[in-house]
Amino acid sequence: MTTTQAAETDGVDAAHDVVEFLIGQHMQIRDLFTEVEKSTGKARRDAFERLVRLLAVHETAEEQLIHPLVRTGVHGGGDIVDDRLSEEREAKEMLVKLEDVGPDSNQFPLLLAKLRASVLTHAHNEEAYEFRYLRREVAASELQPLVSMVRAAEAMAPTHPHPGVESATANTVVGPVVSLFDRTKDMVRASMSTNR
Amino acid sequence: MTFNPLEQRGIPLDKQLRSWRELDVEPVDPDHSDPYTKCRIITMNGIEIEALLFSHNFARICPDMEVKHKLAEIRYLEQQQQKVVNWLLPGSSSPLETTISYEQVAVDLTAWVARMEPDPYLTQCYEFGVLEDFDHLYRYANLYEMLQHRKAEKIVDQLTEVIPGRPTRYHHRNPIDNVRKPYDRSAAAPISKLHALTILSAEQQTMNFYLNVGPQYMEPIARQLYQEIAMVEEEHVTHYESLLDPGETWWERLVNHEYNECYLYYSFMEQESDRKVKAIWELHLNMELEHLHAACDLMRQHDGRDPAEVLAPELPNVLTFEPNKAYLRELLDTQIDLTTLGTGFVSEAHERFQKMQDAVMGGEDPASDRVIDEHNSVFGTDYRIETEGPHPRPELRQGATSKA
Ligand SMILES: [Fe+2]
Ligand SMILES: [Fe+2]
Ligand SMILES: [Fe+2]
Ligand SMILES: [Fe+2]
Ligand SMILES: [Fe+2]
Secondary structure, X not given: OEEEOOOOOXXXXXXXXXXXXXXXXHHHHHXXXXXXXXXXXXXXXXXXXXXHHHHHHHHHHHHHHHHHHHHHHOXXXXXXXXXXXXXXXXXXXXXXXXXXXXXXXXXXXXXXXXXXXXXXXXXXXXXXXXXXXXXXHOOHHHHOXXXXXXXXXXXXXXXXXXOOHHHOOOOOOOOHXXXXXXXXXXXXXXXXXXXX | OOOOOOOOOOOOHHHOOOOHHHHOOOOOOOOOOOHHHHHHHHHHHHHHHHHHHHHHHXXXXXXXXXXXXXXXXXXXXXXXXXXXXXXXXXXXXOHHHHHHHHHHHHHHHHHHHHHHOOOHHHHHHHHHHHHHHHHHHHHHHHHHHHHHOOOOHHHHOOOOOEOOOOOHHHHOOOHHHHOOOOOOOOOOOHHHHHHHHHHHHHHHHHHHHHHHHHHHOOOHHHHHHHHHHHHHHHHHHHHHHOOOOOOOOHHHHHHHHHHHHHHHHHHHHHHOOXXXXXXXXXXXXXXXXXXXXXXXXXXXXHHOOOHHHOOOOOOOOOOOOOOOHHHHHHHHHHHOOOEEEOOEEEOOOOXXXXXXXXXXXXXXXXXXXXXXXXXXXXXXXXXXXXXXOOOOOHHHOEOEOOOO
């Protein structure tokens, strides 16, 4: 069978504004959930690791770049963003739990299904209540350069959710997921200051 | 198996009313459900909406209070069924994803009906129409990858191919050439009447869906593509509704509607893979059986005829969602150049067709062409799912011009 496709440009490569880019990532996240669910053993651990990393990059980029724009640029933006942040917090907590039990645990499928439902709802809410208004209220010229910042942050984000030497001093109660999100946030901030 | 709806009893009408809690169904999963489960949901939604609209139209010309009451009572139950069925669709799917499923319905439902239809003229009408919805699927799939950066294969799986059909630009015909010749109510096989009603209901709902969701998009190409295809779906409604014999009495039509609902719920119950959805098909079948009996009573009272005269003696072969790839490829090979003239089909671009084309295009390419051009310019090629080899028509193979 031949699925004709444009030189492997599924996802985000062809995106020309940041909303399109983030919607593309939502689709990748959605498909990665399916991949994790359908695989076992090492394949599942790999897919799960990619999922966690993508979630870290994606959520951090939204937190740092998108939510501030919505807060100031969209009517009622403050409350809209607060709703999104509480969804993100809820998802992050689930992610921590999921990582605790690990991909080989028999609790994993149920917890993963819960996380998936929460992340997909969150993504839908962003698209419906944030992105469409962002495009309407914020000039395209302001949205366009954000793509390269998100890309740069993604390239620099840590690959493994396990803390490396650099975070050896970090509080030991902070698990790998939290630490990955923290390190990603630092990367995104760094990328913002060099790209602005 | 013999299942005769006229002999089966269901849930008494006064036991069919549902509360909020019973209406609040859990939707199917947007990514893990069988594509054909979504197709069955979309089909039954279209059927229920037709049941509602038909009943409203009947009520408007009905002077008899008692009949009006009966219609209102059953209609209220039908609209609850519609809510339950359509609310099975997940809220996290975008309208465009649902659109792609709508076209998958149009393709595999119409192809199956065309294969099973005993009347050659009606068969020709379905074969003509299916090549157009087949092309819509291809156009929307390209829009989907542009807007959402995801491949339509994630929605239709590999059950339905996504390749050009009769190019959408050629669907814009003079309205009088969309009116077909009706079947004869006294001579047509009962199954032919059910087929026509089913496809008409599906196309009508598709039209309504597009003309409502189209303007919710912001991207100009999306707005324009929905507008163009919604115009074609209007032509399809005209095409399919004109197959019904206008000489059928209102009572006869009511009975046909209820019988068709029994037929389809029974068919889908037989093949449903999702347990929860299957339970809904079964419940609704048991409701429809009593709608049918009530309709039959009205026909006996007011039409002075026995409904058995117009209905099939037993339920026809179950209507099935399944791949129709080889059949569609054969149609692509032989019927892609057809258009209509009066109630018939011809292969030349006659004067009335040409005039209409010029007027609608106004010298510009339609959105259905531009969506492919734009996809080409972003991705370097168009999007297709070809599971059975290259396109049967060389001029529609990948790399050949989108304008065919
Ligand atoms: Fe997001
Ligand atoms: Fe119904
Ligand atoms: Fe269509
Ligand atoms: Fe259609
Ligand atoms: Fe009914």
